Amino acid sequence: MKRIIIDREKCDGCLNCNIACISAHEEGSNFYTVNMQSPEAETRNFIKFDAQKGYLPIFCRHCDEPECVLSCMSGALEKDPLTGHVQYDESKCAACYMCVMNCPYGVLKPDKQTRTKVIKCDFCEDKPDGPSCVKACPKKAIEVKEVSL
Amino acid sequence: MNSNFSCKTCASADQKLETFISNLSVDTSHHRMEGQSVKCGFGLQGICCRLCSNGPCRITPDGPKGVCGATADTMVARNFLRAVSAGSGCYIHIVENTALMLKKTAASKGVLKGKVALAKLAEIFEINEADEHVCAEKIADMVLADLYKPDYIKMELVEKMAYKPRFDRWKELGILPGGAKSEVFSGVVKTSTNLNSDPVDMYLNCLKLGISTGLYGLTLTNLLNDVMLGEPSIRLAPVGLRVIDTDYINIMITGHQHSIFSYLQDRLIQDDVIEKAKAVGAKGFKLVGCTCVGQDLQLRGEHYKEVFNGHAGNNFTSEAILATGAIDAVLSEFNCTLPGIEPICDELKIKQICLDDVSKKANAEMKPFVFEEKESQSNEIIDAVIESYQARRGVVTLNMDADHGNDDTLTGVSEGSLKSFLGGTWKPLIDLIVKGEIKGIAGVVGCSSLTAGGHDVLTINLVKELIAKDILVLSAGCSSGGLENVGLMSPSAASLAGPKLRAVCESLGIPPVLNFGPCLAIGRLELVATELAEAIGVDLPQLPLVLSAPQWLEEQALADGAFGLALGLPLHLGLPPFVTGSPVAVQVFTQDMLNLTGGQLIIDDNAKSAAETLDAIIEKKRKELNI
Numbered sequence: 143m144k145r146i147i148i149d150r151e152k153c154d155g156c157l158n159c160n161i162a163c164i165s166a167h168e169e170g171s172n173f174y175t176v177n178m179q180s181p182e183a184e185t186r187n188f189i190k191f192d193a194q195k196g197y198l199p200i201f202c203r204h205c206d207e208p209e210c211v212l213s214c215m216s217g218a219l220e221k222d223p224l225t226g227h228v229q230y231d232e233s234k235c236a237a238c239y240m241c242v243m244n245c246p247y248g249v250l251k252p253d254k255q256t257r258t259k260v261i262k263c264d265f266c267e268d269k270p271d272g273p274s275c276v277k278a279c280p281k282k283a284i285e286v287k288e289v290s291l
Numbered sequence: 292m293n294s295n296f297s298c299k300t301c302a303s304a305d306q307k308l309e310t311f312i313s314n315l316s317v318d319t320s321h322h323r324m325e326g327q328s329v330k331c332g333f334g335l336q337g338i339c340c341r342l343c344s345n346g347p348c349r350i351t352p353d354g355p356k357g358v359c360g361a362t363a364d365t366m367v368a369r370n371f372l373r374a375v376s377a378g379s380g381c382y383i384h385i386v387e388n389t390a391l392m393l394k395k396t397a398a399s400k401g402v403l404k405g406k407v408a409l410a411k412l413a414e415i416f417e418i419n420e421a422d423e424h425v426c427a428e429k430i431a432d433m434v435l436a437d438l439y440k441p442d443y444i445k446m447e448l449v450e451k452m453a454y455k456p457r458f459d460r461w462k463e464l465g466i467l468p469g470g471a472k473s474e475v476f477s478g479v480v481k482t483s484t485n486l487n488s489d490p491v492d493m494y495l496n497c498l499k500l501g502i503s504t505g506l507y508g509l510t511l512t513n514l515l516n517d518v519m520l521g522e523p524s525i526r527l528a529p530v531g532l533r534v535i536d537t538d539y540i541n542i543m544i545t546g547h548q549h550s551i552f553s554y555l556q557d558r559l560i561q562d563d564v565i566e567k568a569k570a571v572g573a574k575g576f577k578l579v580g581c582t583c584v585g586q587d588l589q590l591r592g593e594h595y596k597e598v599f600n601g602h603a604g605n606n607f608t609s610e611a612i613l614a615t616g617a618i619d620a621v622l623s624e625f626n627c628t629l630p631g632i633e634p635i636c637d638e639l640k641i642k643q644i645c646l647d648d649v650s651k652k653a654n655a656e657m658k659p660f661v662f663e664e665k666e667s668q669s670n671e672i673i674d675a676v677i678e679s680y681q682a683r684r685g686v687v688t689l690n691m692d693a694d695h696g697n698d699d700t701l702t703g704v705s706e707g708s709l710k711s712f713l714g715g716t717w718k719p720l721i722d723l724i725v726k727g728e729i730k731g732i733a734g735v736v737g738c739s740s741l742t743a744g745g746h747d748v749l750t751i752n753l754v755k756e757l758i759a760k761d762i763l764v765l766s767a768g769c770s771s772g773g774l775e776n777v778g779l780m781s782p783s784a785a786s787l788a789g790p791k792l793r794a795v796c797e798s799l800g801i802p803p804v805l806n807f808g809p810c811l812a813i814g815r816l817e818l819v820a821t822e823l824a825e826a827i828g829v830d831l832p833q834l835p836l837v838l839s840a841p842q843w844l845e846e847q848a849l850a851d852g853a854f855g856l857a858l859g860l861p862l863h864l865g866l867p868p869f870v871t872g873s874p875v876a877v878q879v880f881t882q883d884m885l886n887l888t889g890g891q892l893i894i895d896d897n898a899k900s901a902a903e904t905l906d907a908i909i910e911k912k913r914k915e916l917n918i
């Protein structure tokens with residue numbers, strides 16, 4: 143199963159992973175055309191800065207025992223047994239935000255515009271080359287690695 | 292040998308060069324592309340600002356403005372105007388040096404090879420003077436006087452040089468430039484921290500810089516050089532790595548200021564200097580062309596048959612040229628002198644001398660050109676090069692490629708030589724356009740880059756598409772270096788053109804891509820366009836003429852582009868100039884410009900669809916002219 147593995151020390155806080163993620167979710171866009179000012183522009187990954195530790199890349203871990211799935215009562219979040227990725231189904235979501243509160247990494251958030259759905263990493267499943275953020279990271283601070291359960 | 296670099300080189304439209312480079316044991320730009328393949332999204336869109344210590348600020352969904360309140364539109368416009376100002380400064384530096392050189396040459400009663408250019412300038416500048424040296428000095432003085440004006444005093448030669456309908460439009464828009472050097476200064480001031488925040492004002496400023504860059508940095512540099520160095524004349528010449536002859540002491544030249552080499556290049560073929568070369572076992576000296584100064588020398592090659600062996604390649608061929616091992620010294624005076632040549636020169640013991648400190652290379656000897664000392668300086672350079680030759684030849688392995696390039700590139704095309712070729716009038720060309728034998732003209736100009744598919748890839752694919760549509764291509768800049776090395780400027784390339792253009796080319800014995808030489812010659816294309824418009828009696832935007840800088844590289848190219856837009860011409864770029872993060876920029880360049888100057892920016896990195904767009908524009912302009 144593939145996961146994004148973070149090497150915090152390497153991160154420079156350039157936010158290229160943010161752009162890549164926004165572009166991956168704006169149909170037909172690329173790095174030149176992605177609209178960073180659109181109200182719909184939302185990133186599914188975050189870079190926090192800590193004065194002691196430096197940059198902290200916050201990405202969905204697609205956890206083995208995902209708290210978000212466990213806390214979701216409407217079945218909108220499910221762990222795919224084949225890929226191991228935790229996927230979100232907007233149509234089933236009741237917007238109760240139990241997942242947002244329970245994710246230990248704080249990676250989930252309600253969407254800015256309507257606050258009726260959750261913004262969640264989909265592992266770029268529809269992208270033939272895999273996670274867009276990983277391709278865009280100039281420091282190789284995030285990498286896709288095969289992990290066993 | 293050094294093997295501590297990526298072994299995967301980027302693609303080149305020039306297959307032989309790609310193979311040559313991929314087998315090299317030195318690191319080149321083509322090797323380094325892979326390590327730089329992940330690009331910063333904020334940089335690409337132009338939405339990063341580091342003008343103050345509160346920054347760098349970037350436009351993100353959570354940070355839609357900089358700390359100071361700067362919007363994406365302001366950031367992009369500031370970044371763009373800064374780049375255009377710097378690019379303009381580069382060309383203005385070139386014309387300033389060229390005018391100073393003409394002034395000193397004239398004052399010292401030096402040789403003026405270009406009588407036609409002198410007469411032409413005297414006519415444009417309205418100088419009535421029989422003595423050619425006095426006349427040339429007056430011309431130089433008028434150019435310098437304009438360059439040195441403050442920004443609040445308009446330059447006087449603009450009205451004399453520009454096509455009247457264009458001049459009138461520029462006046463209406465309030466974009467007539469003041470002193471060209473001061474305009475660069477104003478552009479820089481305007482874009483500093485917390486000054487101008489009005490994108491439209493800044494884009495109009497770019498157009499103003501485009502005008503001073505184009506008319507002075509480009510057009511006048513050519514004409515002043517023509518006076519000193521001789522006018523271009525059409526001929527066939529060899530190009531590519533094959534031009535390097537290992538029997539000679541070889542000097543590669545890089546830069547844009549041909550006149551700096553003029554004394555030296557005459558000196559290199561004088562008997563006593565040839566004797567010096569023979570004494571160390573060489574047949575003599577040869578200059579090997581690289582970058583725009585090589586294109587310029589090639590253009591005027593008729594006057595320099597003995598000393599100039601031919602143009603080897605463009606900016607991103609320079610490392611390969613050195614890697615042949617047969618170059619004994621590099622003389623540089625401007626860009627595009629890549630920092631990447633330095634370790635290669637060290638490894639292959641190649642002497643580097645810089646003649647202008649603006650392009651001082653870290654490991655090069657600095658010898659600023661001084662007109663009054665040109666005799667002694669040239670002798671010192673010759674001795675240093677001989678010393679280098681002796682120290683390295685026999686020690687350094689040669690790695691030649693006699694198969695690269697060709698022997699029949701048509702060169703020497705200029706506004707003057709083309710018109711003479713046509714019989715002293717533009718009528719034959721206009722007739723061919725009216726009849727549709729030539730559908731239109733595309734000026735494919737500017738640099739070579741390693742993006743947009745690889746080295747020269749988009750340029751060459753686009754040109755092939757255009758000629759197949761019966762569009763005649765005129766080329767100026769490093770794009771020419773790529774086009775000639777792959778044979779598109781050889782008469783046999785006519786077979787790649789559409790049936791009508793092919794027939795025209797075959798009957799005249801010319802290729803479908805005409806070689807105007809260096810990027811400076813974009814100024815010559817402007818002269819051709821203006822003379823055609825004048826002959827037909829229309830303004831420039833009405834002509835079935837488009838511009839493309841498919842692989843624009845640098846700030847100078849952006850200043851050139853601003854000139855193209857000021858002229859009111861459609862301008863295609865392969866990749867956007869770091870402006871797409873601003874909706875206002877996109878609107879101004881792709882839409883509003885049509886109403887301002889008649890120009891328009893088209894961005895497309897696909898050769899086929901870009902050619903279709905340009906073709907459609909040409910068709911539309913033909914319809915509007917009822918042809």
Ligand code: SF4
Pocket residue numbers: 201202203204205208209210211228244245246247248249250
């Ligand atoms: S959203 Fe949080 S809890 Fe759910 S899989 Fe991702 S990291 Fe784990």
Ligand code: SF4
Pocket residue numbers: 162163166186187201202262263264265266272273274275276
């Ligand atoms: S894998 Fe795709 S969806 Fe997930 S954070 Fe990276 S870019 Fe965003």
Ligand code: SF4
Pocket residue numbers: 152153154155156157158159160189197199278279280281282283284
């Ligand atoms: S792209 Fe890589 S280096 Fe840049 S912020 Fe994201 S994780 Fe850090």
Ligand code: SF4
Pocket residue numbers: 340341342343344345346347348356357358359360361484485
């Ligand atoms: S000038 Fe403004 S946008 Fe630029 S770095 Fe400073 S605060 Fe940020």
